[in-house]
Amino acid sequence: DAGVIQSPRHEVTEMGQEVTLRCKPISGHNSLFWYRQTMMRGLELLIYFNNNVPIDDSGMPEDRFSAKMPNASFSTLKIQPSEPRDSAVYFCASSFGGGYVEAFFGQGTRLTVV
């Protein structure tokens, strides 16, 4: 298995633009997580899906952020409109059995909003 695949690896966009980050979890995993990593705040859980259903989105910072999981092999995290403070590395992770087991992380998407 290729592991968790995220795209793009790097994204530079102008403030106000819409940004869509993509994730393909490991085949067979039923849980998917989106995390954001910054120097100031470390690694933060944004949203957690189980069997394609959002279970906990309490970490989503505001309404500008939305996430979807239309099927078991694909998820998106969208920011609209983007702001400079959204600049961070966004990680997608997947696991089998929820949050309290080993999760496998993707390589991340480094987002820069100018």
Added chain:
Amino acid sequence: GESVGLHLPTLSVQEGDNSIINCAYSNSASDYFIWYKQESGKGPQFIIDIRSNMDKRQGQRVTVLLNKTVKHLSLQIAATQPGDSAVYFCAGSGGGADGLTFGKGTHLIIQP
């Protein structure tokens, strides 16, 4: 909620020595803890986990110790190698429905 922190942002050790990375947590109800390793430019990678019904768990060259009395856990790496250079994160349960709360990380530097 859970607050997880690390005692030192940077730890420098000699190659071949043992490393100990410490972590404190605040939520006494936390019952699951996990250590991740993150190399530069990569996503976190699972090292070892432990549940609250255990005090110690060993893996290959790594040991995690959990002291529930003082809400402290540590990661011990035996015979540190250059490839162990990375940022190490501890994370604990209690951050919401199946949500893990991550600490800020300790940067482990291996001196030749």
